[in-house]
Amino acid sequence: MALVFKKENGVEFLNDHTVRQRLLAGAAELFARKGYASTTVREIVEAAKVTKPALYYYFRNKEGIYLELMREAQSRFEILLDSARKEIGAVKKRILSFSEQVFQLFLDQIEIARLGISVHYGPAQGAPFFDFDSFHLKFQDLIKQLIREGIRKGEFRxxxxxxMTWAVLGVINVAIEVQLWHPEKSIGRKGLVRILNLVFEGISSSTRHTPSGV
Amino acid sequence: MALVFKKENGVEFLNDHTVRQRLLAGAAELFARKGYASTTVREIVEAAKVTKPALYYYFRNKEGIYLELMREAQSRFEILLDSARKEIGAVKKRILSFSEQVFQLFLDQIEIARLGISVHYGPAQGAPFFDFDSFHLKFQDLIKQLIREGIRKGEFRxxxxxxMTWAVLGVINVAIEVQLWHPEKSIGRKGLVRILNLVFEGISSSTRHTPSGV
Incomplete structure (x- = not known):
């Protein structure tokens, strides 16, 4: 079937990777701006400058392209999780480093994040089921484990x-939400690190207080 | 017009307050569950067990009932803000007390909060404009002012x-969001206070660390 396809759409299919990526990018932008329900297959293929059969070939339908967007975002997040789990060394440093990486991943895929949030938290839009909760749970579990380790090692009291987990998650969450909804007030990666350090001082085993950078 | 109305719907209008409240409650529940766009006037009046003219009389249309829900929630919030601005005494205590009150207000109106969030942050649903940003700004301004005062008075370093403002807002935010989306993990008012106290230890001028309640 793929071969027949290539005959019909010779030019488009010279570079499969590009067509596929253009479809994903076009769909992400439209879903994020118009919502999942209001976006049509026709609009997606127009935004990607490909024909409908190209979308059917790679993703079967609108549900398929949506699920692929979510799966790709999730697998990038899983890679961060895996590498964070393997890290060793000071817990504070590892929480900071993981938080910065998650924040950066979110910045890189802000439209997909917006889409996931609107489908998960907004009114029903007919999007197929995707397990968003596992994202939160894994995130929360890792921070909880790191804090437990920090207490055991005497970094945290x-x-x-x-x-303590909620205090840390609250900071990461607020940095992400400000970026999503009030980008003009962006906390940014550096701000995220500064604010996490404030929380660390609150949960630290040492009683040392140094003024944070102004 | 109201009089003519009362003739037509005598029973319903015996207690204006109740009819109006039933309409608001019915609309809030439907909007929150189905989304603003998918909710019809017919469904609202059926949920409220009143007739369509009752809705037209009190709110003119679906937009009117939506705006009234938002305005009532906002005015309750403004009352909390006003009283918090007038409070005197220790800043930490005032932040805790204000946060607890806002959290309680949110619990009391969780459906309206859900509705506001889905309209503001979800895909366009055709709901009339309501200035949600002023809510965030006023909230943020008050916390910022309190922290500035806390620094001036030596409560905070x-x-x-x-x-510091973001660290505090992050905690309030995460307590509210957990309640909205993962109520089974509820942080609750007591948890909110404990976690704010962790943050206070991080930004406090004193170097005293006492273990928080487990």
């Missing part, structure tokens, strides 16, 4: 692990 | 006021 003994305390309520979940409270 | 000298530091980046915006960073």
């Amino acid at each position: 003994n305390g309520n692990i979940m409270d | 000298n530091g980046n006021i915006m960073d």
Whole structure:
């Protein structure tokens, strides 16, 4: 079938990777701007400057392209998670580094993040099921594990692990949300690190307080 | 017009307050569950167990009932803001008290919060304009002012006021979002206070660390 296709759409299919990427990019932009429900296959192929059969070939339908966008974002996140789990060394440094990487991944895919959020948290739009909760759970679990390790190693004082986890997640969350909805106030990666350091001072085992950078 | 109305719908209009409240409650529940766009006037009046003219009389149309829901929520929030601005005494205590009140207000009106969020952050649904940003700005301004005062009074150490503001807002935000989307993990009012206290330790002028309650 792919071969027949290539005959019919010779030019487009010379570079499969590009056509596929253009479709994904076009769909991400349209879904994010118009919402999943209001976006049509015709609009996606027009934005990607390809024909409808190209979309059917790579993704079967609108659901398929949406799921592929979500899966690709999730697999990038899983790679970050895996590498963070393998890191060793000071826990604070590892939380900072993981947070910065997640924030950067989010910046790189802000439209897909916006889409996922609007489908997951907005009114039903008929998008196929995608397990967003596992994203939150894995994120939360990693931070919780790191904090537990930090307490064990004496970097953090003994305390309520979940409270500490929420304090850290709250900072990452607010940095992401400001970027999504009020980009003019962007906290940015550097701000994220500074604010996490404020929280670390609150949960630290040492009683040292140094003024954070102004 | 109201009088003519009462003749036509005598029973319903015996208690104006109840009819109006039933319409608001019915609309809030439907909007939150189905989304603004998919909810019809017919569904709202059926949920409220009143007739269409009752809705037209009190709110003119679907836009009117939506705007009234938002305005009522905003005015309750403004009352909290006004009273928080007038409070005197220790800044930490005032931030805790204001945060608890905002969290409680949010719990009391969780459907309206859900609706506002889905209209503001989700795909366009054709809902009339409502100035949600002023809510965020006023909230943020108050916390910023309180932190500035806390630094001046020596409760907080000298530091980046915006960073400290974001750390505090991050906690309130995460408590609200967990309640909205993962109520089974509820942080609750008590958790909110504990986590804010962790942040206060991070930004405090004193170097005292006491373990938070587990």
